[in-house]
């Protein structure tokens with residue numbers, strides 16, 4: 372069932388309607404799985420809704436603009452692997468910076484998906500300003516509204532760590548990729564350069580929550596950031612998890628001494 376909302380948004384789009392969408396902004400009803408996942412999802416969604424207005428400013432400020440370079444690298448690495456006329460889904464796209472970078476740096480048709488509407492509204496406005504035709508879809512990364520094998524590429528930047536079920540998220544990415552399709556995962560990781568690592572940890576755990584809290588008005592969101600990173604698997608463990616999820620040719624690049632890592636993998640041509 373498709374319904375035009377008052378702001379020109381489309382709500383209640385059925386799963387099949389979400390295949391190869393051409394409108395600018397489509398919304399789907401999400402169906403989370405367990406009660407625990409549902410509770411986690413609503414906390415994460417509310418947290419990002421609360422900081423959405425300051426999210427971009429803080430990203431660039433707190434990372435000294437490194438986040439822009441990291442996203443460009445994601446686009447460059449993915450581009451090497453994509454076929455002509457590729458379709459790429461940026462999952463947990465937030466305010467759309469990676470989707471926009473993919474749109475500008477590759478020839479692919481790019482889609483963005485996120486379950487936080489205020490983040491998507493900013494993404495949609497930015498795409499409009501930059502005349503980038505990117506459909507943004509409101510959807511949960513654990514239950515994406517696309518048939519199996521829909522995309523040549525999938526990206527997720529600083530999103531995997533926020534999922535209630537990381538293995539479930541990886542399985543969902545594998546499912547929506549075509550055989551031979553590529554995944555690129557950008558996430559904070561474990562700094563590997565002695566000296567720099569301890570300085571960075573001090574900044575990340577002590578300075579960032581204070582600065583982020585003061586500017587965003589949400590101290591908890593910027594305490595959650597280092598906490599969730601410390602609970603998240605480091606680069607080696609994440610590479611193993613991606614392989615265990617069924618991807619092949621899994622490899623990673625450390626960015627800025629391992630502060631972040633870009634993991635790449637391929638959906639096998641034949642499933643085993």
Ligand SMILES: C[S@@+](CC[C@H](N)C(=O)[O-])C[C@H]1O[C@@H](n2cnc3c(N)ncnc32)[C@H](O)[C@@H]1O
Pocket residue numbers: 412415416419430462463464465466467468469484485486487490510511512513527528529530533534535
């Ligand atoms: C740290 S932001 C990253 C946004 C963007 N990818 C970037 O690089 O700036 C994390 C995003 O993940 C989204 N997110 C978290 N869990 C999600 C889920 N289960 N399904 C869809 N989006 C999710 C949040 O709404 C938020 O926009």
